[in-house]
Amino acid sequence: xxxxxxxxxxxxxxxxxxxxxxxxxxxxxxxxxxxxxxxxxxxxxxxxxxxxxxxxxxxxxxxxxxxxxxxxxxxxxxxxxxxxxxxxxxxxxxxxxxxxxxxxxxxxxxxxxxxx
Amino acid sequence: xxxxxxxxxxxxxxxxxxxxxxxxxxxxxxxxxxxxxxxxxxxxxxxxxxxxxxxxxxxxxxxxxxxxxxxxxxxxxxxxxxxxxxxxxxxxxxxxxxxxxxxxxxxxxxxxxxx
Numbered sequence: 001x002x003x004x005x006x007x008x009x010x011x012x013x014x015x016x017x018x019x020x021x022x023x024x025x026x027x028x029x030x031x032x033x034x035x036x037x038x039x040x041x042x043x044x045x046x047x048x049x050x051x052x053x054x055x056x057x058x059x060x061x062x063x064x065x066x067x068x069x070x071x072x073x074x075x076x077x078x079x080x081x082x083x084x085x086x087x088x089x090x091x092x093x094x095x096x097x098x099x100x101x102x103x104x105x106x107x108x109x110x111x112x113x114x115x116x
Numbered sequence: 117x118x119x120x121x122x123x124x125x126x127x128x129x130x131x132x133x134x135x136x137x138x139x140x141x142x143x144x145x146x147x148x149x150x151x152x153x154x155x156x157x158x159x160x161x162x163x164x165x166x167x168x169x170x171x172x173x174x175x176x177x178x179x180x181x182x183x184x185x186x187x188x189x190x191x192x193x194x195x196x197x198x199x200x201x202x203x204x205x206x207x208x209x210x211x212x213x214x215x216x217x218x219x220x221x222x223x224x225x226x227x228x229x230x231x
Contacts, residue, residue, distance in 0.1 A: 032217040034219065041224070042224055042225075043120075043207050043209070043222030043223050043224050043225050044159075044207070044209075044220075044222045045222070046219040046220075046221075049217055049219065051217045089159070093217065102147050102211040102212075102213070102218050102220065103149075103161070103164060103172070104161075104220060106158075106159050108158045108159075109158060109159065
């Protein structure tokens with residue numbers, strides 16, 4: 001079955017540091033890939049997405065590239081801010097799954113703490 | 117535009133009581149999902165609907181849990197009787213049909229505490 005593996009958290013960084021959160025996946029078909037962010041006390045929000053190999057999703061300074069050869073979708077940001085402190089979820093939607101519709105398979109989430 | 121609306125935001129009740137969580141999806145969305153989030157188990161998909169019909173309820177933990185979607189603009193998740201281990205944040209999400217890269221839009225959740 002489909003699965004998503006993320007690096008364990010929490011990740012603690014100083015402001016303006018470089019961020020990488022690793023994500024790898026296993027899928028039976030050809031999935032679309034997503035990063036969601038959850039701020040304290042809120043629901044998940046879509047951060048970025050990519051639908052085919054070598055696509056780069058980007059938003060709010062975050063980027064992730066769909067790497068089919070390594071089955072990865074690592075999240076990066078060049079300079080983090082305190083306001084980026086949140087939990088980040090990697091997810092996939094597998095179009096080959098019959099009847100799967102828009103069902104997402106989520107990773108376990110990675111908590112990011114950014115300090116001054 | 118209004119997002120996914122969940123109510124109540126917080127619920128505290130005694131074990132054994134019936135709990136009903138409510139969700140109004142984004143207008144025009146065809147899919148509705150119910151999730152549960154805990155520290156121990158992370159984010160779990162409980163059940164999802166397409167055009168008001170339950171498609172996959174394999175994530176529903178036991179018979180004490182039930183979900184309905186009587187129309188396109190309303191869904192409920194009911195727990196009867198409730199137990200302390202049901203304490204969690206419950207999220208509802210909706211998405212539109214079509215390509216599988218349509219994102220899910222989440223509500224702000226219901227924080228449920230069973231005493």
